[in-house]
Amino acid sequence: MKPIPNVGGRDIADILAPQGEPRHPICGFDPEYADIVDYILRCTHRIWEQKDVGLIATHYAPDIVVHMMTGPAQGIDGVIAGTARTLSAFPDRTLTGEAVIWSDEGKAGYLSSHRITSTATNLGTSELGPATGKRITFTTIADCLCQANLIVEEWLVRDYSHMALQLGYHPRAVARIHAEGDKAKGEGRAEWRQAAMAAIHDWPATPFPTEALPDLNSNATGFAHSVFDRILNHRRFGTVRDAYSPAAHWQGPGGRRLFGWGEIAGWFTALIGSFGDARFAIQHVAAVDDMIAVRWEMAGRHDGPALYGAPTGEACHILGVTHWRVAHGVIVDDVTVFDEVALMRQMDGGL
Amino acid sequence: MLETALWQGDASQLAKSHSHRAMREDSLGVLKGRDAITAEWVSRDPSEILVSSDLGNVIGIAATDSSWWLHRWVWREDGRIVREVEVTDRVRDMAPPMLHPPIGELRSGQGQYAPDDRPLLPPGFPEACVPLAAQLHHSWNARALGPKPDPIQQQLLRDLPDAVILFEAGYASEGGEAVLFRLMGHYKCGRRIRLIGSAIVTGRKVETLIDTSAYAAQLTAGHIDYHNA
Numbered sequence: 001m002k003p004i005p006n007v008g009g010r011d012i013a014d015i016l017a018p019q020g021e022p023r024h025p026i027c028g029f030d031p032e033y034a035d036i037v038d039y040i041l042r043c044t045h046r047i048w049e050q051k052d053v054g055l056i057a058t059h060y061a062p063d064i065v066v067h068m069m070t071g072p073a074q075g076i077d078g079v080i081a082g083t084a085r086t087l088s089a090f091p092d093r094t095l096t097g098e099a100v101i102w103s104d105e106g107k108a109g110y111l112s113s114h115r116i117t118s119t120a121t122n123l124g125t126s127e128l129g130p131a132t133g134k135r136i137t138f139t140t141i142a143d144c145l146c147q148a149n150l151i152v153e154e155w156l157v158r159d160y161s162h163m164a165l166q167l168g169y170h171p172r173a174v175a176r177i178h179a180e181g182d183k184a185k186g187e188g189r190a191e192w193r194q195a196a197m198a199a200i201h202d203w204p205a206t207p208f209p210t211e212a213l214p215d216l217n218s219n220a221t222g223f224a225h226s227v228f229d230r231i232l233n234h235r236r237f238g239t240v241r242d243a244y245s246p247a248a249h250w251q252g253p254g255g256r257r258l259f260g261w262g263e264i265a266g267w268f269t270a271l272i273g274s275f276g277d278a279r280f281a282i283q284h285v286a287a288v289d290d291m292i293a294v295r296w297e298m299a300g301r302h303d304g305p306a307l308y309g310a311p312t313g314e315a316c317h318i319l320g321v322t323h324w325r326v327a328h329g330v331i332v333d334d335v336t337v338f339d340e341v342a343l344m345r346q347m348d349g350g351l
Numbered sequence: 352m353l354e355t356a357l358w359q360g361d362a363s364q365l366a367k368s369h370s371h372r373a374m375r376e377d378s379l380g381v382l383k384g385r386d387a388i389t390a391e392w393v394s395r396d397p398s399e400i401l402v403s404s405d406l407g408n409v410i411g412i413a414a415t416d417s418s419w420w421l422h423r424w425v426w427r428e429d430g431r432i433v434r435e436v437e438v439t440d441r442v443r444d445m446a447p448p449m450l451h452p453p454i455g456e457l458r459s460g461q462g463q464y465a466p467d468d469r470p471l472l473p474p475g476f477p478e479a480c481v482p483l484a485a486q487l488h489h490s491w492n493a494r495a496l497g498p499k500p501d502p503i504q505q506q507l508l509r510d511l512p513d514a515v516i517l518f519e520a521g522y523a524s525e526g527g528e529a530v531l532f533r534l535m536g537h538y539k540c541g542r543r544i545r546l547i548g549s550a551i552v553t554g555r556k557v558e559t560l561i562d563t564s565a566y567a568a569q570l571t572a573g574h575i576d577y578h579n580a
Binding site for chain 1: 370371372381383384386387428429431433449451453454455456457458459460471472473474475517518519520533535545575577578579580
């Protein structure tokens with residue numbers, strides 16, 4: 001199999017130039033796609049930037065399920081309508097692929113974790129509020145399970161609180177409006193969210209970890225599971241000093257940017273300081289080159305004020321995706337994305 | 352040279368010098384994408400500059416009237432710049448950014464221990480840059496200011512009594528060595544100040560630059576408050 005180039009080291013003109021013969025056997029994919037990375041980057045460009053939204057019909061399964069923190073959405077019509085709504089609000093949205101971290105899932109296809117930096121001008125009403133005319137930048141990660149040219153399941157996380165802040169909206173105010181809407185429709189406390197949280201709490205607890213972390217170069221999956229379990233489930237925040245470079249950068253929800261062990265350990269401490277009984281479960285890990293993608297969930301009761309204000313006592317659910325870049329055996333860049341607007345919507349009695 | 356062309360108003364150079372996904376960081380925030388970097392260059396008035404040091408991926412420049420200094424660090428992929436850090440005391444658009452409340456501590460896990468004799472350096476830090484990092488660590492983190500302290504350093508350490516510098520990167524070439532670091536500390540109101548600093552050694556000359564122009568902007572920046580809508 002030929003090497004599959006990723007985003008690194010290639011300008012956009014190189015990425016979108018015809019790639020020639022397939023680099024690996026991607027059965028059932030359209031012939032213009034040379035590999036899974038090319039498929040993800042090129043179809044994103046065609047659908048979003050070239051505005052060929054109808055291509056979703058040939059790139060998504062009819063019964064696609066898209067998992068978001070606002071709940072699962074089923075069916076291709078919703079994907080097409082949602083894309084059109086987003087483009088109406090942000091018509092000049094550009095989607096810069098920062099990484100495509102993929103894994104071969106055998107007969108299930110390929111799993112791609114695609115991190116996107118979007119820049120867009122808010123020229124129409126969005127789910128966050130009326131048009132502001134402001135130009136904003138935000139991060140999205142789309143985990144897509146791809147089979148024979150079709151995305152059959154997707155987990156989508158976007159930094160909505162960062163979008164709201166840049167547009168001049170208060171994320172908590174937006175969350176409250178959404179929560180009031182949920183309550184008015186009688187749609188609060190959705191069953192899907194209760195089930196997701198119950199599954200996380202049922203996840204078997206691991207023994208107190210005392211061994212060294214697995215080597216991330218030879219066992220990226222084991223490393224990812226150990227880092228999440230040790231830091232978040234066992235509250236051993238000092239593990240940050242074993243897993244991360246002292247000069248690590250961290251980008252998180254709300255556009256937060258942290259640097260170094262102290263601030264990164266502080267983030268994990270604050271998360272548990274907000275959800276004291278939180279349990280975390282990893283859904284999927286993919287590793288390519290120097291990049292690792294981890295999709296994870298949290299279930300916890302909002303019982304502390306660290307990040308989101310006075311405790312509401314609400315049981316909350318997070319769907320998050322974390323991308324790491326690693327070097328010299330440690331994490332040097334961490335980009336973590338989840339939807340804080342949806343999280344605060346739960347705190348205010350919605351979803 | 353790219354730097355000179357950009358300061359003379361030729362932003363078209365960026366189409367070839369920078370990747371489409373390039374990012375630029377300074378002490379006020381991050382710009383993502385070549386288009387955003389291009390727009391920011393266009394917003395600057397052209398200036399006459401002098402190059403004070405050129406190490407390849409680290410360059411030091413100054414306005415010809417010495418009214419400001421600037422160090423630029425770049426990281427490349429396949430020849431194109433994908434990341435740059437600009438450290439400057441140049442007065443620019445200082446609209447104070449909205450900041451999240453501070454998270455975490457500055458000296459991770461150190462508790463009551465005194466600063467270590469040696470600086471904490473990231474894996475892969477170039478050996479040639481260790482002496483410069485050690486010198487900065489001794490001066491800033493151990494507070495060995497000497498009988499004639501640098502007035503900017505002295506003022507920053509008085510304003511931010513718990514300040515530390517954290518080392519981010521080193522770069523060495525035939526032209527000299529350079530160290531990139533972050534200064535963090537708390538002002539008396541509890542505001543966390545985060546300034547990027549850079550030091551370049553060429554021959555016997557050490558040029559240290561901290562983005563003091565962003566200091567006032569960070570002091571007056573609003574805090575993002577998720578608690579109250």
